[in-house]
Amino acid sequence: MEIYLLLVTLAAIVIVIVTVSWLKWHAFLSLTVASLFLALMAGLSVDKIVTAYETGIGEVLGHLVGILALGTILGKMLSESGAGLQIGNYFVRIFGVKRLPWAMLLSGFIIGIPIFFEVGILILLPLVISLHKTTKQNILLIALPVIASLSIVDGLVPPRPGALAAISIYDANLGLVLLYSLVIALIAAVIAGPLFAKWVYKRVVPEKEPELIRIDTDAKELPSSGMSFFIVLLPVILMIFAAIAPYVQLPESLQKFFVLIGNPVIALLIAVFAAYYFLGFRKGMDRDLISKFTEESLLPVGSIILIIGAGGGFKQILIESGVGETMGSMSENLSLSPLVMAFIIASLIRIATGSATVALTTAAGIVSPIIEHMSGVNLELLVIATGAGSMMFSHVNDPGFWMVKEYLGLTITETFKTLTVLETILSLTAFAGALLLNVFI
Helix, strand or coil: CHHHHHHHHHHHHHHHHHHHHCCCCCHHHHHHHHHHHHHHHCCCCHHHHHHHHHHHHHHHHHHHHHHHHHHHHHHHHHHHHCHHHHHHHHHHHHHCHHHHHHHHHHHHHHHHCCCCHHHHHHHHHHHHHHHHHHHCCCHHHHHHHHHHHHHHHHHHCCCCHHHHHHHHHHCCCHHHHHHHHHHHHHHHHHHHHHHHHHHHCCCCCCCCCCCCCCCCCCCCCCCCHHHHHHHHHHHHHHHHHHHHHHHCCCCHHHHHHHHHHCCHHHHHHHHHHHHHHHHHHHHCCCHHHHHHHHHHHHCCHHHHHHHHHHHHHHHHHHHHCCHHHHHHHHHHCCCCCHHHHHHHHHHHHHHHHCCHHHHHHHHHHHHHHHHCCCCCCCHHHHHHHHHHHCCCCCCCCCHHHHHHHHHHCCCHHHHHHHHHHHHHHHHHHHHHHHHHHHHHC
């Protein structure tokens, strides 16, 4: 039964790849058909199939739909006002073209600590496209370092939710996990970001240009660099306030206020209205023009929302059909060290379900009782090894795969060659770092 489930899952993934790449189906249709095929072949009861699919869509879009819409509007205002171009020009002047990948790595690493991966992508994407237009370089050389740093921070570093969940399950020391994870995450991001980008951009040249956000390179009067950076960083600053508010002696009402404005949706909403005023009205745009830009930015979002939602539905079908549990139990039966076991279980569940959070929390739940009576297990490095496994091999069942593909204007083959390889490098490098530290600590 276990082998059968794995073969059926593999067949469902092949259906997605073939129908999108060869038959040119829309990814929403491909993922929906693959979900139905997997559910029926895995023996999921008919009454549960639609419910599971709808649950998966709701869980993903419930968190993302507002962020996607507001982030795209913000990106549109940054591009149409020329603010994105201004930031691009600033980075070119300060860092020079050759060091841009390193500048983007540090930007993603710093911005990624307080915010979700998806929010970071939407905040930094206009900047990436501006730099691409300004320097005429392959967009992968600029985008991959951002994606690498955002992804590794989201997967390993507290206070990201997955890391906090694993720390709680393993009863690990948060301070030590933070210290170890920052060192390992930075090394992994360097290898999977600028170094991998430098190698791959000569071998993968995207066929298309990004279309969801278009950068106006002909803007006559650009906003100041300070105002441009302020609008880009405003949602990040608000989210940082929300993150530190519980640890500062403030009146309870003020704490709740900071938590509210630091919610990703509210923070982006505030940034959008700030962009309307400072980049729009003060630069001579009228209400009709701003309304037009808003509508133009939202039209293409419908497609990506459908794709990401279908990816969430596919993920939930994988979970409901027991594929994740099957892979976890197969790994549990092997006689391995706790760090290796946690990494393998998390990796297999991630590949099967497409969810890093599900992989991390499920793997931690499986490994935790196994190590309960073991001595000499470094719990902090166990958290990192589990987190490393949860990033392994992003592919068609990962909503983030489709998000990066659509926003960067890549084909499905290009996304496999770049994002999938990048995530796997991050996973293996972080795991190697945990093993190396385990030798000395």
